[in-house]
Every structure is written in C-alpha cells, then in structure tokens.
Amino acid sequence: MITNSIFRHAAESVGFFHVVNDGVPKRVLEEMLEGIRGFHELPREVKAEYYTRDPMRKVKYFSSYNLYKSRAWRDSLFCDMMAPEPLDPQELPPVCRDITRPGFE
Numbered sequence: 001m002i003t004n005s006i007f008r009h010a011a012e013s014v015g016f017f018h019v020v021n022d023g024v025p026k027r028v029l030e031e032m033l034e035g036i037r038g039f040h041e042l043p044r045e046v047k048a049e050y051y052t053r054d055p056m057r058k059v060k061y062f063s064s065y066n067l068y069k070s071r072a073w074r075d076s077l078f079c080d081m082m083a084p085e086p087l088d089p090q091e092l093p094p095v096c097r098d099i100t101r102p103g104f105e
Contacts, residue, residue, distance in 0.1 A: 015035055017046060018044070028099070031099045032085065032099050035095055035096040035098075035099045036077060036096060038095040038096070039061075039077055039093050039095050040075060040077070042093070044083060048061075050077070054078075058079065058080045058081075058088075058091055058092070059078070059079050059080075059087070059091045059092055060076075060077070060078045060079070060085045061073075061076070061077050063074055063075050074105075077093070077096070
C-alpha cells in the first residue's frame, strides 16, 4: 500500500510522481483529455469566464501558476472536486461537464 509519506517524498525530492494501475478505465482517461483539450480550444472569450486567481473558486482557469517567476507559460484549468464541499457540476465548463458526471453519481 502506498502511503502519503511516499507521495510527499516523491513530490519533495524528485518533484513529481506518476500513478499507474489506479483502476480508472483507459476510455475515461481519454475522454477526460478530450474534454480538457476541448476547453483549451474554446475561444478566449469563453475561457475568460473561468479566469480567476481567487482561491475560493472551485473552477479556475489561469495562466502560469507562478506568473512572475516562471519562464514557462502554462494555461491551466483547475477543478476542486471535493474540499470542503463537493463541486456543483454546473460550475464546470460544458465541454468538460459530461465526462465528470460519473464522479458525481
């Protein structure tokens, strides 16, 4: 069994970790990637509705987490699905909503 200390060690000493054989069907992973790709291909105006750095928002679209120190530009869509209250699926961009629905049932 993998414990939090193993994840913490990997994140702090190596900088990342990769989880395999987690039981998520390959089809689900492919559909999630399709949904996220679809979001990033939306017009700028549509994505702007989700743009925020507000830590209280459960769905956030932002560019370069460390905007002023990072040299790499990165656009990200962050979805806090659980803590402290479960995410209302209606908060998700429509292009990503259907694939996440099984997680809400």
